[in-house]
Amino acid sequence: MLYDKLLKEAAALSIDVSERNLLPTTHGLYADNTIWINKRLSTRVEKSCILAEELGHHHTSAGDITDQSDVRNRKQELLARQWAHHKMIPLERLVDAHNAQVKGRYEMAEFLGVTEEFLQAAIDRYLEKYGLYIILNEQYAIKLEPLGVVEIFQA
Incomplete structure (x- = not known):
């Protein structure tokens, strides 16, 4: 597709x-x-x-x-x-994968429609550019190593 x-x-x-x-x-x-x-x-x-x-x-x-x-x-x-x-793999798609409860790199690559190698290269590049964490839209913290997404709740 x-x-x-x-x-x-x-x-x-x-x-x-x-x-x-x-x-x-x-x-x-x-x-x-x-x-x-x-x-x-x-x-x-x-x-x-x-x-x-x-x-x-x-x-x-x-x-x-x-x-x-x-x-x-x-x-x-x-x-x-x-x-x-x-x-x-825009950062929003990593959040989409998290919200879809995708587990592991194989499933994530499949969900995103990319190869595992391409996914890893993208994550490596994001690590170089942003460091270990990215705050997206003040709603999500994306941890790049190990890969994970956490929703940020406002008090």
């Missing part, structure tokens, strides 16, 4: 998305308003995570960044990945 939603978003941005047989180590590519997703990816969930990151490149990257030995290119790669994390 998320994959279809992201495909519609790409179409609205006039980005062509094509599934092709890419090298096994290449999951996706973005260039000139075209995204290629590796046809060999086994699930739509994996494809969603890759499509989100490639859309992130559309929104955040400029030029050819394939040479990852250049620190500027690695920074652009990180920005695209961060964009994808915020797109696929």
